[in-house]
Amino acid sequence: MEYKKIKDYFWLIVILIGAAIVRYWGIGFGLPNTNCRPDEWYMIDSVSMPVQRFYPGSFVYPCFYQYLNLFCYGLYFLFGLFTGRFSSLVDFTSVLKSTNFTSLYFIDRLLSAAFGVATVFICYKIAERFFNKKTALISAFFLSFTYLHVRDSHFGTVDVPMTCLMMVSIFFIMKYYEENSMRDYRLAGIFAGLAVSTKYSAVLLIVPMFVVNGIILAATQGKGQRFAQLRLAAKRTLPFIAIMAGVFVLLNPYSILDMHKFVEECLGILQGASVSQGIDLGRGWWYHLRFSLFLGMGSTLFFAALAGILLLIKIDKKKAIVWCAFPLAYYLVAGAFLGVFLRWAVPFIPYLCITAAVFTAYILDALKKYCGTNVSKILTIILPCLMVAPSVYNIAHFDMLLLKKDNRLIATEWIDKNLPAGSSLALRDSGYGILLTEGKKFVQQELTDRPKYLVIQKSALKAFPVINREEEEFIQKSYRLVAEFKAMNINNPDNWFDQDDNFFIPFTGFKDIQRPGPNFCIYERK
Secondary structure: OHHHHHHHHHHHHHHHHHHHHHHHOOOOOOOOOOOOOOOHHHHHHHHHOOOOOOOOOOOOOOOHHHHHHHHHHHHHHHHHHHHOOOOOHHHHHHHHHHOOOHHHHHHHHHHHHHHHHHHHHHHHHHHHHHOOHHHHHHHHHHHHOOHHHHHHHOOOOOHHHHHHHHHHHHHHHHHHHHHOOHHHHHHHHHHHHHHHOOOHHHHHHHHHHHHHHHHHHHHHHOOOOHHHHHHHHHHHHHHHHHHHHHHHHHHOOHHHHOHHHHHHHHHHHHHHHOOOOOOOOOOHHHHHHHHHHHHHHOHHHHHHHHHHHHHHHHHOHHHHHHHHHHHHHHHHHHOOOOOOOHHHHOOHHHHHHHHHHHHHHHHHHHHHOOOOHHHHHHHHHHHHHHHHHHHHHHHHHHHHHHOOOOHHHHHHHHHHHHOOOOOEEEEEOOOOOOOOOOOOOOEEOOHHHOOOEEEEEEOOOOOOOOOOHHHHHHHHHHEEEEEEEOOEOOOOOOOEOOOOOOOOOOOEOOOOEOOOOOEEEEEEEO
């Protein structure tokens, strides 16, 4: 028995090491250009919180993950003092500025990737607790190598950390469902509060708790009085909501102290998500199925996950209802918006990896009846590997691209070397382009001012055009091309991009890609 435990944990450790490798590989992409991933600066801005009395300044995201970053930055500062890298807080600040805050972005990404690896472990514990060890190992393996989750674990943003905390809450909600323990009830509320304090969408964790209370009450009070049971279920869910809200307010006190701005910005988030980001891609209900999940998981894993949901319904309807409560509610809400960022589908991934593992384990058990023991052991390794093969293909191409020097850095180096200081320059990009070197000053102007030089970004993102047809004609007439930096063939139809996101690496395809980043053309006035 002890040998079996050691063997199980050995494979879990191997899986976790694999999960860490694919998530930390290329984690420093784009740096020291800190413009390479949207929304990371929201987390980095936490370094200014102590000066502002921990006022976040913006409520686009809740504060918990920013506070975690601030804590890590404090440890980094103390370590620097101890090792002699920094002599004082002023020295620490000057070093950060001179390196364009690269170390802070790097720490932020390391933290996000750590949450990604932790989610793999939590996925294992959920499947082990509520299914069996074979399903647990397979589900952990699937999540370790699911492309969308691996990709977003590289980014210092809130989607992966929120998903991790959400799954911990789900673990305790499921335990509460089976054991009706108030300790699990409270822990579920605490972690739900932490998840909401990381990203607002985790508030939908109220739904599975309501469902669980409804099922528990129905089982204890019989089948009559449906309305009374629903009312009691809602009443019993209120303490969970109170715990969740209490944790949120504790970690986001300015949501009360500056409630007007908090409500205003939250409504602005909903309004912004309800309109397309410059190009109409349709509503999320179809988009997330067809692209975010189908491409983000790979076809084999995606269909195995859907089959696993049907199998789970057949095996245990009540457990299936509890398990599917959050992803179904989240799908209905997120799918209603016209904003269809791929990262919004990250919370689905652990659920679907576990249902895919349920289906895979069922197939393996069925095959075991017709195969010998040795063949069955081989199939236990081969079948999960075949399931994740399309996803691993994308991970390999994505991670290898991250290791290459970003095109924005190459263009910046050429500008620093070849354009005279003090030259007039118009920089046209989508907001996530090059960062001009601080030490070499240029006079930045608009295109209509006819500056000496133009730096024009070109990419496959149709939602973020940087010049229109009239401006293009004006450039061809009045300027000459002096340098071109090509990262990819932006017209290759094999490459598929997240059109709502300012991220210049294709989600799938990876054809004719030399390096990360958009293309750049540099013009000189004739």
